[in-house]
Amino acid sequence: MPDEEKVIPKKVVPKKKLLDPRELTTCEATARMLAKARNDGVELAFDRAQNMKACPIGADSACCKHCFMGPCRLNSKDPYGKVGVCGATIDTIMSRNFARAVAAGCSAHTDHGMAMLDLFREVLEGHIKDYEIKNVQKLEYVAREMDIETEGREVKDIAMDLYKELERTYTQVDGEIPFVKRVPQKTLETWRKQGIVPRGAMREIMELMHRSAIGVDQHYANITKQCSRVALADGWGGSMVATEIADILFGTPSPVAIEVNMGVLKEDQVNIIIHGHEPNLFESMVASVAEPTLVQAAKDAGAKGLNLVGMCCSGLEMFSRHGTPHAGNFMSTETILVTGAVDAMVVDVQCIKQALAQVAECYKTQLITTNPRARIEGAKHVEFHEDTPKDCTDEIVIQAIGRFKNRGVEVEIPQIVNSGVHGFSHEYINYMLGGTFRASYTPLNDNIINGRIRGVAGVVGCNNPRMKQDYVHVNLVKELIKNDVLVVQTGCSQIALAKAGLTTPEAAHLAGPGLKEVCETVGMPPVLGLGACVDNSRILIACAEMVKTGGLGDSIADLPVAGCAPEYMSEKAITIGQYFVASGVFTVFGVTFPIVEGTKFHKHLFEELEELGMGKWGFATDPFDIAKLMIDHIDKKRKALGIDKARERVLMDMSDRREIDAA
Numbered sequence: 001m002p003d004e005e006k007v008i009p010k011k012v013v014p015k016k017k018l019l020d021p022r023e024l025t026t027c028e029a030t031a032r033m034l035a036k037a038r039n040d041g042v043e044l045a046f047d048r049a050q051n052m053k054a055c056p057i058g059a060d061s062a063c064c065k066h067c068f069m070g071p072c073r074l075n076s077k078d079p080y081g082k083v084g085v086c087g088a089t090i091d092t093i094m095s096r097n098f099a100r101a102v103a104a105g106c107s108a109h110t111d112h113g114m115a116m117l118d119l120f121r122e123v124l125e126g127h128i129k130d131y132e133i134k135n136v137q138k139l140e141y142v143a144r145e146m147d148i149e150t151e152g153r154e155v156k157d158i159a160m161d162l163y164k165e166l167e168r169t170y171t172q173v174d175g176e177i178p179f180v181k182r183v184p185q186k187t188l189e190t191w192r193k194q195g196i197v198p199r200g201a202m203r204e205i206m207e208l209m210h211r212s213a214i215g216v217d218q219h220y221a222n223i224t225k226q227c228s229r230v231a232l233a234d235g236w237g238g239s240m241v242a243t244e245i246a247d248i249l250f251g252t253p254s255p256v257a258i259e260v261n262m263g264v265l266k267e268d269q270v271n272i273i274i275h276g277h278e279p280n281l282f283e284s285m286v287a288s289v290a291e292p293t294l295v296q297a298a299k300d301a302g303a304k305g306l307n308l309v310g311m312c313c314s315g316l317e318m319f320s321r322h323g324t325p326h327a328g329n330f331m332s333t334e335t336i337l338v339t340g341a342v343d344a345m346v347v348d349v350q351c352i353k354q355a356l357a358q359v360a361e362c363y364k365t366q367l368i369t370t371n372p373r374a375r376i377e378g379a380k381h382v383e384f385h386e387d388t389p390k391d392c393t394d395e396i397v398i399q400a401i402g403r404f405k406n407r408g409v410e411v412e413i414p415q416i417v418n419s420g421v422h423g424f425s426h427e428y429i430n431y432m433l434g435g436t437f438r439a440s441y442t443p444l445n446d447n448i449i450n451g452r453i454r455g456v457a458g459v460v461g462c463n464n465p466r467m468k469q470d471y472v473h474v475n476l477v478k479e480l481i482k483n484d485v486l487v488v489q490t491g492c493s494q495i496a497l498a499k500a501g502l503t504t505p506e507a508a509h510l511a512g513p514g515l516k517e518v519c520e521t522v523g524m525p526p527v528l529g530l531g532a533c534v535d536n537s538r539i540l541i542a543c544a545e546m547v548k549t550g551g552l553g554d555s556i557a558d559l560p561v562a563g564c565a566p567e568y569m570s571e572k573a574i575t576i577g578q579y580f581v582a583s584g585v586f587t588v589f590g591v592t593f594p595i596v597e598g599t600k601f602h603k604h605l606f607e608e609l610e611e612l613g614m615g616k617w618g619f620a621t622d623p624f625d626i627a628k629l630m631i632d633h634i635d636k637k638r639k640a641l642g643i644d645k646a647r648e649r650v651l652m653d654m655s656d657r658r659e660i661d662a663a
């Protein structure tokens, strides 16, 4: 494949008057760089979204193109007025489209997890020497959970047994995936009754792709069952394995002070951004930027040093483990190139906009792809091999130094840096609340039962240029903590909250009196960042621990918890939503939901799944409406548990509203 194909930057001719940048994002640095991009004649996703209206038929998922008799387009205003050429109803069409999104999202996480497991095996077999087992304690803990003997055995033997056990997560054709051992008994019974316990991810994804093809499964409820099975193969399978193996190889995160925002770039240093999802690439970059010869080369080029920075989920993995600075979330990946200060943007897989190639070209930045799965026209490719990782990452540093020497563009870095404390694993929540000598979830459960903490909310996921960047994340979380709901986070959402200053212990003053008291006693923020999107598995484990600790019901569906992805854009988010729902969690999505209201499939997802013992979906776009849905659900669960006591929802007062409107 040719490496050096150049993309010709195109001068933007706006088709219509564009909105002011501050109406498109609450991130000041991103707004400034969007304005600069417009002045420079460079088009970004914010403006493309305004110039390209979302297709209304696709947005309703009323378009079927699973065969070539169509595509068939149904009318969401009259959903049962007609059917596709084969006779497919709108429920079949929508559930098939939903299924394909679930399969794609699960594939992304499980392929990532399987790659981590491959790395683990190669380390154990001695074929890869640049990585090693850093966390033996976690290895033994996970092994014991999987009924693997650890007493008096060599670490390598335990690890190999664990590898063989966890490989079943992907390849097993019959039986149940290994991590069902972590699922609370009653939740597992519901899954068994519904026939949705995953066998192995590959088999489940294959079956879902088969069933959603023309002329196969034509009952929305039956398709939904396989969607749940695939989604659970992600949450309790592929993603969970990815998280656990990353912890074993690279260390389990524990709270660390971090810096976020574009001000982490340094004009007088060689700036290298890592954006994507694979921690192995980033871990090797950490080693390369510490290489004395490369540091000296940077100095010889006139730089004060090498500045390594993360973005999106790669960045989240790294700041959770190493405190590496983070430059921004999904909707800032183009705008950061507009600073002119990025000497190399290095990408691997997932959430990488193709337009980065063109924007990088405009600002003379090196865009470097590294993974054979994901190449981009116009980008340079330096392939990453796990057995010789530094060959790739050293070369990237050399390329970045070369660009620093000849930047040739004006550099303008918004000098905005925020700080926070991140890196809360479910293990750390244990220690933090229970203390080192009696680590347990009992204090959390007790504080929920006594009402200091009303419940727990997971607020996760992406940005979407069809929403004002970060606005819904930040205002939703503020409303939740004000109502004594402890918030846990993964993915790009936590960068929104870090930029808003809510991930510091000092943010406890924004919480309701009960949550504030708990945060101040423990010294923790009211908003806990748990890592990347694959680390949603940490939230599942925390839920399972809450059930096992006792006092909050027998299944995850009994817990006073709720989840939300208020600005999502990725198919991966749909899969995550479905595995939380199938696990028993009420899960609200914002932006848009690809299902027509008033249809049988909509009723199935939004009502009937809960009647079957699972969670259910919800939808709203306004942060305060979303908060109300989540808090009402938490209160409903508290009542069912008999731990409700008269408490009113704290309403935003006018000064709060003004503060938000001014944001």
Ligand code: BF8
Residues within 6 Å of the ligand: 277, 312, 313, 330, 350, 351, 460, 461, 462, 463, 490, 491, 492, 493, 532, 533, 534, 569, 570, 572, 573
């Ligand atoms: O997996 S939150 S934009 S970076 S999909 Fe992507 Fe969404 Fe960010 Fe990570 Ni997650």
